[in-house]
Amino acid sequence: MNIFAEIRGLIIATLDQMVAEGALPEGLNFDPITAEPPRDAAHGDMATNAAMVLAKPAGMKPRDIAEALAARLADDTRITSAEVAGPGFLNLRLTASVWQQVAAAVLDSGTGFGRGSLGQGQKVNVEYVSANPTGPLHVGHTRGAVFGDALASLLDFAGYDVTREYYINDGGAQVDVLARSVYLRYLEAHGQEVAFPEGTYPGDYLIPVGETLKAKVGDAYVGQDESVWLAEVREFATEQMMDLIRADLKALGVEMDVxxxxxxxxxxxxxxxxxEDLKSKGLIYEGVLEPPKGKKPEDWEPRVQTLFKSTEHGDDVDRPVMKSDGGWTYFAPDIAYHYDKVQRGFDALIDVFGADHGGYVKRMKAAVSALSDGKVPLDIKLTQLVKLFKNGEPFKMSKRAGTFVTLRDVVDQVGPDVTRFVMLTRKNDAMLDFDFDKVLEQSRENPVFYVQYAHARVSSVLRKAAEAGIDVSEAALKGADLGKLDHEAEIGVLRKLAEWPRLVETAARTNEPHRVAFYLYELAGDFHGLWNRGNDVTSLRFIQEGDAQTSQAKIALAQAVAIVIAAGLGILGVNPAQEMR
Known part of the structure; x- marks a missing residue:
């Protein structure tokens, strides 16, 4: 049940009727017309931009269209008033029964309430994390992992066929550096003193890897030239690091499909x-690039390279795919990887990159546009940095990692649920401050606690009602007389519940899972507000002594809130709390 979609459908049907009657000209485009909550709740339950959108193409005054539309909409039994404001804004008020039916729909659908068909089964590949397999995941990867995983869940909830994918960067020089670093730990495991040259990985996390290598091959590589062991140690070390990364992701509740x-x-x-595919389209050529804009580097010299004509697909400059020495550039395998995605039949691609990859966005989009003939859209989401604080001070680096704070450092401090929710309390491209003390506070200022507390309060109501002999079984709550929910504070919570299907669709269209976290905080706020008003207005309390039927109706509302909170937290990968400790 999406009441906003239903009312929009009513508006469109009414406009079609006006066209048929000659009140509006034919050929108007109704696609931009919306039905949404007004910015000021005092203006009504919904607002539509229909008159403002149609005025110019219809050659009419917006207020004239709005008044004619309002007169017709007022005849619908769901609408109590249709008021024209300003130059042609149209505000609608709906009957209480419309909102009461929302609670019934939530109880009937459970956590499936709000699941949509926006995606229509389209295949979407969401690639995220994709860290170099040279060490444990750090806090920056944590944000990308949470964002990507929540986005994948959101798209699944909205009706897409989603594949979660991790691209292992195991083809570059960094894995050779990893192998040499592991070899040093291997020698250390044999009792030798070693020094880590600049550019190697000195983190303690490689100590057990060196010991495991020793257990596997004994002293076979001791004193041997690099040509003997490099290839084997590189493969061994990469596998060990990927095992570590998989374990880190699992600790965060993230599991990849590919x-x-x-x-x-x-x-x-x-x-x-x-x-070759790009070449067949006339997009690969031999040429010389212009020097970088601004001050020309001293070591720059013009040279012939193999270039991809990415400017034909929206990029600023053409990009080299092969070096002058015949080796591939970093861009070439990335093109091939995305070509493989296109060949696998995905309808849309999403890449989640760190903020330092901003310069890569246009060239990658150009490549996918060229490879798919513009048929497969690529959306690239950049996740900004995370600043960690504890006791009012920046959180120090991890000794285990050597140079950075790891994902495990964060999860071990506050747990996966808090980690995930907090990482989604800001839009992905905004900086995020993560304060270990504040995220564990039990206050309204801590959104994790505030949302979890709302769910726990509902669980508490259910327990107390059962102790009082009130039937709060699923069947009893579904059969409750929801017409008893007529107080403005209760209707306000129902209105917020009604926004959930629309919120899911909007968040999925924009690839913005943080909208779910924001919504849950607002829903929790409305519920806590209703709960607190019950301290002064006894008729708003969820358990009404001596009145089981009214109690069941109010508890049904509370249960509907808990169901939507659980559904939203499920998208974010967070477990709903049954009680707070």
Missing amino acids: FYSEKSLYGTGRIEAAL
Whole structure:
């Protein structure tokens, strides 16, 4: 049940009727017309922009259209008033029964309430985390992991067929550095003193990897030239690091459907095939790029390179895909990887990158546009940095990692639920302050606690009602007389519940899961407000002594709130609390 979609449908049907009657000209586009909550709740339950949108193409005054539309809408039994405001805004008020039916719909559908068909089963690939397999995930990866996972769940909830994917960057020079670092730990495991040259990975996390390598091969690599052990240690170390990364992701509640290896693109003809596809479209050529804008680097010199004509698909400059020495650029395997995604039949692609990849957005979008002939959209979401604080001070680096705070550091401090929710309390491209003390506070200022407390309060009401002998079974609550929910404070909570299906659709259209966290906080606020008013107005209390029927209606409302909170938290990957401790 999406009451906003239903009323919009009523508005469109009424406009069609006006066209048929000659009150409006034919050929008008109704797509931009909306029905949504007004900015000021005092103006009504819904507002529509219909008259403002249609005035110019219809050649009429917006107020004239609004008044004619209002007169017709007022005849619908769901609408108590249709008022024209200003130059042609139309505000609607709905009957209490409309909002009461929302609670019934929530109870009937359970946590499936709000699940939509927006996606219509379209296949979407969401690639996120994709960290280099050279060490444990750090706090920046944590935000990308939470955002990507919540986005994938949101799209699934909105009716898309979602694949969660991790791209393993195991084809570059960094895995050789990893192998050399592990080899040093391997020698250390054999009792040798070692020094880590600049550029290697000195973190303690490689100590057990070196010991495991020793257990596997004994002293076979001790004193041997790099040519003997590099390839084998590189593969061994990568596998060990990916096991560590998978464990870190699992601790955060993240599970991938696909782990795709960059190394699988090399020597298999896949890079060549992708570039050949672009070449067949006249988009690969030999040329010389202009020097970088601004001050020319001293070491810059013009040289012929193999270039992708990315400017034909929205990029600022063409991009090299092969170096002058014949080796691939970093961009070439990324093109091949996305070519593979297109070949796998995805209808849309989403990449979640760290903020430092902003310069990569246009070239990657250009590549996918070219490879798919503009048929597969690519949305790239950048996640900004996270600043950690504890005891009012910046949180120090992890000794285990050597240079950064790890995902495990964060999860071990506050748990996966708090970590995930807090990471979604800001839009992905906004900086985020993560204060270990504040995220554990039991106050309204802590959104995690505030939402969890609302769910726990409902659980408490159900327990107390059962102790008082009130039937709060699923069947009893579904059969409750919801017409008893007629107080403005109760209607206000019902209105907020009614926004959930619309919120899901909006968040899915924009690929913005933080909207779910914001909504849950607002819903919790409305529920806590109703609860607190019950301290002064006894008729608003959820348990009415001596009146089981009224109690059941009010508890049904509370249960509907808990169901929507549980559904929203499920999208965010957070477990709803049954009680607060």
